[in-house]
Amino acid sequence: MPSRRDVLAALAAVGIAGCTGDPGIGGTPSRTPGRTGTDAGTDAPTGSPEASPSGTPAEPAGPAVRWARDLGGSVRHRPTVHDGTLYVAGGTNANAPPSDREYLRPAAGENVYALDLAGEERWRHEARGGVGGRPRVVADGVHAVVGWDAGTHGVDQRLARVVDGERRWATDVADGYLSILGVHDGTTFVGTGDDALGLSGETVHAVGSGGSERWRTESGDAYDGTVHGGTLYVPYGHRRTTALDVETGAERWGRVMEPAGDRLRVFGDTLYLGATEQDADGDYPLVAVDAAAGGERWRYAGPGGDEGPFVPAGAVVGDLVYGTGYGGLLFAVDPATGEEVWRYPVGAETRDPPALAGGTVYVPAVDGRVHAVDPDGGRRWVRTVGEHVVGLRANEAGVVAVTRGPEGSPHGLTALSHGGTERWSFAHPGDLTRAAVVGAEAYVGTDGGFVVALG
Numbered sequence: 001m002p003s004r005r006d007v008l009a010a011l012a013a014v015g016i017a018g019c020t021g022d023p024g025i026g027g028t029p030s031r032t033p034g035r036t037g038t039d040a041g042t043d044a045p046t047g048s049p050e051a052s053p054s055g056t057p058a059e060p061a062g063p064a065v066r067w068a069r070d071l072g073g074s075v076r077h078r079p080t081v082h083d084g085t086l087y088v089a090g091g092t093n094a095n096a097p098p099s100d101r102e103y104l105r106p107a108a109g110e111n112v113y114a115l116d117l118a119g120e121e122r123w124r125h126e127a128r129g130g131v132g133g134r135p136r137v138v139a140d141g142v143h144a145v146v147g148w149d150a151g152t153h154g155v156d157q158r159l160a161r162v163v164d165g166e167r168r169w170a171t172d173v174a175d176g177y178l179s180i181l182g183v184h185d186g187t188t189f190v191g192t193g194d195d196a197l198g199l200s201g202e203t204v205h206a207v208g209s210g211g212s213e214r215w216r217t218e219s220g221d222a223y224d225g226t227v228h229g230g231t232l233y234v235p236y237g238h239r240r241t242t243a244l245d246v247e248t249g250a251e252r253w254g255r256v257m258e259p260a261g262d263r264l265r266v267f268g269d270t271l272y273l274g275a276t277e278q279d280a281d282g283d284y285p286l287v288a289v290d291a292a293a294g295g296e297r298w299r300y301a302g303p304g305g306d307e308g309p310f311v312p313a314g315a316v317v318g319d320l321v322y323g324t325g326y327g328g329l330l331f332a333v334d335p336a337t338g339e340e341v342w343r344y345p346v347g348a349e350t351r352d353p354p355a356l357a358g359g360t361v362y363v364p365a366v367d368g369r370v371h372a373v374d375p376d377g378g379r380r381w382v383r384t385v386g387e388h389v390v391g392l393r394a395n396e397a398g399v400v401a402v403t404r405g406p407e408g409s410p411h412g413l414t415a416l417s418h419g420g421t422e423r424w425s426f427a428h429p430g431d432l433t434r435a436a437v438v439g440a441e442a443y444v445g446t447d448g449g450f451v452v453a454l455g
Helices: 004-013
Strands: 065-070 080-082 085-090 111-116 121-126 136-138 141-149 154-163 166-170 177-184 187-193 202-207 213-219 226-228 231-236 240-245 251-255 257-259 270-275 286-290 296-300 312-317 321-325 329-333 340-345 355-357 360-364 369-373 379-384 389-395 398-403 411-416 422-428 436-438 441-445 450-454
Touching: 080 136, 080 436, 085 441, 085 450, 111 141, 136 177, 141 177, 154 177, 177 226, 177 231, 187 213, 202 231, 240 257, 270 312, 312 355, 355 389, 355 398, 360 389, 369 389, 369 398, 411 441, 422 450
Parallel strands: none
Antiparallel strands: 065 450, 080 085, 085 111, 111 121, 136 141, 141 154, 154 166, 177 187, 187 202, 202 213, 226 231, 231 240, 240 251, 257 270, 270 286, 286 296, 312 321, 321 329, 329 340, 355 360, 360 369, 369 379, 389 398, 398 411, 411 422, 436 441, 441 450
């Protein structure tokens, strides 16, 4: 029977990427080359930019394109929309890696842009290195990780604060990948890591609004996290979920379990994690864990199907806990007991979490279809939107499905109403970042250097 890591490695090998808060497209990121089965903490597109017959990157086109702005260099991380401003990293500038280390990437510094929602530039900041990850809005500015990528570790990486395009401060440099784990009351939490994905040998730092370090604690490789209720939750090495006090960095609890699905999320007072070892039936159960104390509440393992053991692909919470399993299953369980209430066979593999909005559970499937399911498990509708659905984002306006085709075929997004009617669709010959979704509109970056508004 294959181990969970074998399953995840096979998943990465066929190029299936998960989604974090917003759906997106991208393979195993270059900045974390040892990772498999997840792209949490980065939104880097894969492959080379598709070119037009003239040899220049293809400009996004189609009826769904509201505007497209050329930044002059690959956009590697999803944009962020905050209070009427679109923040995005990309383009190039005159800053370059040290001349004696030509192997460092990117080949030139990148910029942080603030655009209005019509695509007009409000300001830009020319970073002294590549920008590792999406900028995070903090108070009246943004924080971004700046530095170089050596393939197995970061070089001269630091956290920088930018206000109106000007750098106000930057932390001391670090020779390791830095990742922003979360933000809380003006404090930014940053983790270090390399390509080894270990459970020790790294650090998590808390950086105050003025740039000073409030605390640091030893950790495993930390690439992603979430802050909830005064606690920072971080999956060390993507295998040990750890709860840290945001004020002191003290560990409240830790369990050798990983995020169930694409990223770590807290629903109310509960985290839903995936067991890292098989149970007696060869499955990897979905585990409900008390967010405050770390105690286990219940476990659920549905049928694994023809593909092998049950492996949870993620969960969302309404009146019930709705989850998906890799073998093609949507299930609903009682949030208090973990007892199964109903199951819905999707008919195709479900490698990504469901989404919940408007009283409907939406399920992405690898056969290119989106299923809309009632809270009682009845089918509402099914729509084919592409070759392979790799993520969904649902909100009050409807659902946006992210699609990916075979290598060399277009990637894209399709917006559907809650009734299943197509609102718009977009296809592009190159790779796309994850999308920032606002209502029925979306903002994405392309590996050809464009940021695009869709709707």
